[in-house]
Amino acid sequence: MDLNAKAERSLITTYRKPIWNRFIGGIKDYQLIEPNDRIAVCISGGKDSILLAKCMQHLQKYSDFPFSVEFLSMDPGYRPENRALLQKNCDLLQIPVHIFETDIFNIVADEKQSPCYLCARMRRGYLYKNAQALHCNKIALGHHFDDVIETILMSLLYGAEMRTMMPKLHSQNFPGMELIRPLYLVHEEDIIRWKHYNGLEFLQCACRLTEREHMNPGSAGKRAKVKALIRELKKDNQQIDKNIFRSVHQVNLETLIGWRCGDDQHSFLDNYNRKENNEGGSHMSIKTIKADHAPGAVGPYSHAVLAGNTLYTSGQIGLIPESGAMAEGITAQTKQVLQNLQAVLKAADMTTDDVVKTTVFLTDLKNFETVNQLYGAVFTKKPARSCVEVAALPKGALVEIELIAAK
The missing domain is CATH 3.40.50.620 (HUPs)
Structure with missing residues (x-):
């Protein structure tokens, strides 16, 4: 040898x-x-x-x-x-x-x-x-x-x-x-x-x-x-x-004096004096999530909002982030929707394993089987799901999916 x-x-x-x-x-x-x-x-x-x-x-x-x-x-x-x-x-x-x-x-x-x-x-x-x-x-x-x-x-x-x-x-x-x-x-x-x-x-x-x-x-x-x-x-x-x-994999932000993310500077004092709300619950932190590799919002909304440890995403349709064009056909659109959602999850430091609930919107339930097969390959932990047929979706999309994730 x-x-x-x-x-x-x-x-x-x-x-x-x-x-x-x-x-x-x-x-x-x-x-x-x-x-x-x-x-x-x-x-x-x-x-x-x-x-x-x-x-x-x-x-x-x-x-x-x-x-x-x-x-x-x-x-x-x-x-x-x-x-x-x-x-x-x-x-x-x-x-x-x-x-x-x-x-x-x-x-x-x-x-x-x-x-x-x-x-x-x-x-x-x-x-x-x-x-x-x-x-x-x-x-x-x-x-x-x-x-x-x-x-x-x-x-x-x-x-x-x-x-x-x-x-x-x-x-x-x-x-x-x-x-x-x-x-x-x-x-x-x-x-x-x-x-x-x-x-x-x-x-x-x-x-x-x-x-x-x-x-x-x-x-x-x-x-x-x-x-x-x-x-x-x-x-x-x-x-x-x-x-x-x-x-560095287990940083506890609650015990840090200050930290920064991009151009945003934070201090422990930002939330220190916030009192419990009128109903006796503690204040929940709310953060807007922007994903670099998901299509830009086409309206006055964000990709997702992280409320405490729970992530609520806006619905994603089959827009290609690089061009803004709509993918062609139900298969290509479904794949693009799932990629866009994964980009949003990644921006929130989450994965599909953290997803607990999804909602699928279809303009034609005849496309359900195609969407279901592609969906199942991504959401292997089988989160809760609803599927609804709608009359129309933005930009003529055939499918839209939104989700909730939690850590």
Whole structure:
């Protein structure tokens, strides 16, 4: 068995539980890959990105749905020996990589305040641009579990805010592009073990700033210091890293002094002095929900309203969000209605599993069977439902569905 075959096979044998299962778990938990995605897997030459490339190659062979991958690498000004090692490893592991060149290292070399931040922003911009040239709609980066928890602490200790490295993001400057992090649940120590098991050697970073830090340990960057802090804390509690990770999945807003969402700033004082209403009940928070990937409202209403923990949606018809046109035929309209409702649920941080009641409106009950089959494939938990025949629906729609969901 050659080295490439051994390295790939070890992912589903020796390292199935710590690497492969967590890789698949992250993709499913955070819905990172969808049918017909074209993903640019970004390769820096380090252990993380090469492992990601091998995982994506293997997944593509056995995926339940079709998607395609391209392998993209940027040379930001590597030394010749580092560029050669990157190419050697890609050849050795049969990764057909596209390499393009930039001058980023020279540009950020004299940056005093935040060279790593500037470098990362510039690299990402170049990666998005070149991924688009390959007709990709997503870029995949090799950030792993340890990167995530280190970022949480760095933001807290150095940035004076609580934030994390997200498993996926919409690009702000490249419309239609997304960034995904499929190794989000994979621990760095397991990546290192996989590397040693297969006798592989990768670039450590190849960044000139990092090379200076290795020669002068006293100048170690903030991430290295936070990594050392976590390592020290784990001597007393082996769950420290997992607890940090879980903390951002279980944020209790009732115990925070302030928080923001987009441009909206909130304080615990906003609701602190609100008294019980005249009937003796406590005040219920009400929030308007706007979904970016559902068609815009065609009247004075919102996509949904979240009252306490209960979501009430407006009815959705088969309008295509991108064009505003009506899908043609009952099958296409029903599929679009269900997609629109799922977009609204997602905007409210809910899923179809949270739906407790739906109401279906049809202009012709002869279409019931078609709608019922498509509906059943989405609402697998079988929420309560009503179905009503109506004389007409807005814009000549054949079907409209509204729902109630609760957490």
